[in-house]
Structure formats: C-alpha cells, structure tokens
Amino acid sequence: xxxxxxxxxxxxxxxxxxxxxxxxxxxxxxxxxxxxxxxxxxxxxxxxxxxxxxxxxxxxxxxxxxxxxxxxxxxxxxxxxxxxxxxxxxxxxxxxxxxxxxxxxxxxxxxxx
Numbered sequence: 001x002x003x004x005x006x007x008x009x010x011x012x013x014x015x016x017x018x019x020x021x022x023x024x025x026x027x028x029x030x031x032x033x034x035x036x037x038x039x040x041x042x043x044x045x046x047x048x049x050x051x052x053x054x055x056x057x058x059x060x061x062x063x064x065x066x067x068x069x070x071x072x073x074x075x076x077x078x079x080x081x082x083x084x085x086x087x088x089x090x091x092x093x094x095x096x097x098x099x100x101x102x103x104x105x106x107x108x109x110x111x112x113x
Contacts, residue, residue: 008095010104022089027073030065030082030094031102032057051077057099058082064097 009017013028020026035053037046054077061082062072070086083106086094095103 008102012105016105017088020088024088025085026088027085027106029104029106030084030100032080032099033101054080061097061099064094068093
C-alpha cells in the first residue's frame, strides 16, 4: 500500500485496525470521490445525473469489497458513501481503489444542543 492510500484511512480507523484480529470484520464507511454535477439542466436532471454517476463509481468499489470477503450494507448517493463490513486485513486493499477518497469508522449522530 502506498503512502497516498494509507492517508485515505482515518486515524481512528488505523487505531481500530491495530487492535483487532486481521480476520475480524470491521464496519466502515467508504467515501467515494465526488461525482461532478452537470452544469445545465433542471434540478431533477442534476439529481438523476448525480445518482447515475454514484452508481457508476460504486460498482467497481462494491466488487472490490465483495472480492475482499466483505459485504456492502448500505449506500447513500447523496453523500457518496458506502457502509460496509470488511475483513480488517483487507481494508487497505479497498482503499487502493481510485474511486475511494477516504475510509472511516461509522460515527454516531449526536443531537444539537
């Protein structure tokens, strides 16, 4: 794994990976590179193009997750993320994919105030 791919893993994830067995399944959020929005068209056309772009980027990343022995749990086109479970030893291999911009642990949403 090269230096650029290592930086795709959050510090929290790197710490987590250091403390688990390599065969353990780790739940992660894989962030894909942003899909470029079309400049022209209606809002509906822009949304459709963004969804289509996400699906196009997602396919090879999902394949890589599955080939690594993991599974895709949920996808979110709006923020370009994939919640997945991946064997700890394979997380860095998934990060090598060019469409992956970052991998992190899931974060709990906290209410404001």
